[in-house]
């Protein structure tokens with residue numbers, strides 16, 4: 001029988017794709033990509049599933065200061081938008097549609113604050129009320145194509161539910177291992193979030209966050225167990241979710257990738273040894289820090305450490321009611337269901353989430369802090385103190 005084998009193999013026809021020339025593969029690709037072809041049709045179907053809403057002309061600009069004053073945010077919101085967050089109209093483009101909030105026709109006041117060429121007013125450095133104009137090359141890196149085209153983007157059915165279930169299991173394992181949470185930030189919420197990954201806050205160079213190292217745990221065995229549990233959680237995000245986020249951002253805000261790649265080049269150079277030991281801390285160019293918490297950030301706030309130009313990417317795991325994302329300035333409440341992803345400019349829009357009613361809600365907020373971006377952009381290192 002063994003002698004028959006080579007003969008059978010010799011007569012077996014070769015797989016058809018090997019016999020085709022690369023020229024024919026190229027022509028198939030052309031057919032696929034041509035107007036009216038499958039690729040084009042797919043894009044049209046996607047576009048048909050998008051609902052756009054424009055920024056209201058009344059959109060205010062009261063937070064365009066370096067004040068970092070949470071009290072101002074609370075007072076201004078209460079004065080101009082007294083509706084309780086939970087009572088804001090729930091905006092939903094439908095279960096299978098994406099929602100894009102645009103700013104196609106800004107008023108003169110809006111354009112003067114966040115229109116083309118205005119991002120310098122929102123940078124942290126130097127810590128001054130004076131705006132320092134960006135150099136041409138800095139502006140080119142940050143403002144490819146003008147300004148970010150959307151205030152917020154909400155996509156549904158992005159993350160498969162089994163992946164979200166896995167995150168919930170791994171979060172529980174992390175808590176069971178004895179993870180230490182930092183103090184809650186009272187301006188955002190009564191509950192604390194873990195900040196995992198890399199940031200540059202209050203430092204001259206990017207570094208892996210203290211929460212990721214769990215240096216507050218004195219018992220080395222327990223610390224090692226917790227760090228391993230953090231790595232397991234981050235690995236799932238990195239392998240199964242980050243590629244989807246990259247795809248979405250490349251599709252919807254392609255102008256962002258140039259500066260994000262520059263940040264990544266700098267971070268991987270400076271943290272080469274750290275990433276060799278903890279590869280899960282490198283989420284790639286689309287974001288650098290991931291805040292993880294159970295519950296919601298129920299107090300209206302502006303994320304002062306983010307950048308006006310950048311999007312925070314938010315997704316949730318669990319089975320819960322409530323936890324909608326509220327933007328009083330836009331008079332909307334966005335449902336944030338498991339599987340959906342919300343990209344939102346959290347330095348520009350004051351926001352909060354409604355309380356979770358029933359069930360458990362694990363929320364992941366992925367962002368790039370403004371100091372990290374500005375250090376890269378300005379080409380020198382400084383600390384915001």
Ligand SMILES: [Fe+2]
Nearest residue numbers: 297302303346
């Ligand atoms: Fe926030």
